[in-house]
Amino acid sequence: MRRWLPVVALGVLVAVVGLATTLALGAAAPSATERSESLGAELRCPDCQGLSVADSPTRSAREIRRQIDELVAGGADDEAVRAHFVARYGEWIRLAPSAPAVWVIPFVVVVVGVAALVVGLAARRRAGPDATAPILTPEERHRVRDEAEALDA
Amino acid sequence: MSLRTLRWLLVPLLVVPITWLLLAGFGHDPRVVASPLIGRPAPAWETVTMAGEPIGSDDLAGRPYIVNFWASWCLPACVDEHPVLAAAHEAHGDRVTMVGILFDDTPHDARRFLDRYGDAGYPHLLDDRGAISIDFGVVGPPETFFVDADGIVRAKQTGPLEPQGMDEHLATILPRASR
Numbered sequence: 001m002r003r004w005l006p007v008v009a010l011g012v013l014v015a016v017v018g019l020a021t022t023l024a025l026g027a028a029a030p031s032a033t034e035r036s037e038s039l040g041a042e043l044r045c046p047d048c049q050g051l052s053v054a055d056s057p058t059r060s061a062r063e064i065r066r067q068i069d070e071l072v073a074g075g076a077d078d079e080a081v082r083a084h085f086v087a088r089y090g091e092w093i094r095l096a097p098s099a100p101a102v103w104v105i106p107f108v109v110v111v112v113g114v115a116a117l118v119v120g121l122a123a124r125r126r127a128g129p130d131a132t133a134p135i136l137t138p139e140e141r142h143r144v145r146d147e148a149e150a151l152d153a
Numbered sequence: 154m155s156l157r158t159l160r161w162l163l164v165p166l167l168v169v170p171i172t173w174l175l176l177a178g179f180g181h182d183p184r185v186v187a188s189p190l191i192g193r194p195a196p197a198w199e200t201v202t203m204a205g206e207p208i209g210s211d212d213l214a215g216r217p218y219i220v221n222f223w224a225s226w227c228l229p230a231c232v233d234e235h236p237v238l239a240a241a242h243e244a245h246g247d248r249v250t251m252v253g254i255l256f257d258d259t260p261h262d263a264r265r266f267l268d269r270y271g272d273a274g275y276p277h278l279l280d281d282r283g284a285i286s287i288d289f290g291v292v293g294p295p296e297t298f299f300v301d302a303d304g305i306v307r308a309k310q311t312g313p314l315e316p317q318g319m320d321e322h323l324a325t326i327l328p329r330a331s332r
Contacts (some may be wrong), residue, residue, distance in 0.1 A: 045258070046292045059257050063283040072249045088196075088290035116163060 154194040193277040196288035217326035224258040225266035226315040234313035239273035253277040
């Protein structure tokens, strides 16, 4: 056991250093360029079909990217940059909805659907086979009797 | 709750909202974006006319004005509304200032459009980078904003103006006595 101790200690040390490095890199503040690109990807290109400002070559998209750069360089935080464009275009300019409730709707639909399915299956199981329902209709009963008689004959 | 009752409940619970969503989606023009500018001060801007003369929103202050974003390539919508704008300028030009702003267009092409379809005489302004159209939240031409004498945006038309729409929007910016 004692022989393995240095190896285990080295392994733990490597893991701790790796984790710390990852956390430090992840926590590092993004550069102005990275922030501008990220914000551009969040905003809808006004005169395109389903493209972000970051992905579009149109004149409006270029100007919005320029304004984002200018706002970021001027010290505006991300929310202030978003608010700048929302004040002009409304929430429509954001590719992803900002209202948290909107994100919840698909999950609510799935939960309601599963609940409806479970309740439906439980109700069906509780009801069991309907004893009062006739197994054969009168016509079918006549036909069975006729065919049985024909076989006997 | 019996299975049969549940089945009858599920039909309206699922079909009605889905049908409503589909109808609402198909009945709505995705280009029509509600403007957050309505009821707020109009954006300030400075630019030059196609003739090269400097002009800014300050020059229009104190009386109602109409800002029409258009382009020579915007067919047929900009052609369709052109006579409506010209008629409104002729009828109300003494009380309402009208300006056109080129949306992603060149003065050369705009001039050819005006030569072909008629120049009503109001100025057409350049917006080379598109900064003015972004400040107004323009998605695509034609879009028209109606600003009252206090500089407040009172109405917006997305798409071509028709005579009735023009009258309704004008009523929001003209003083009651002068309508």
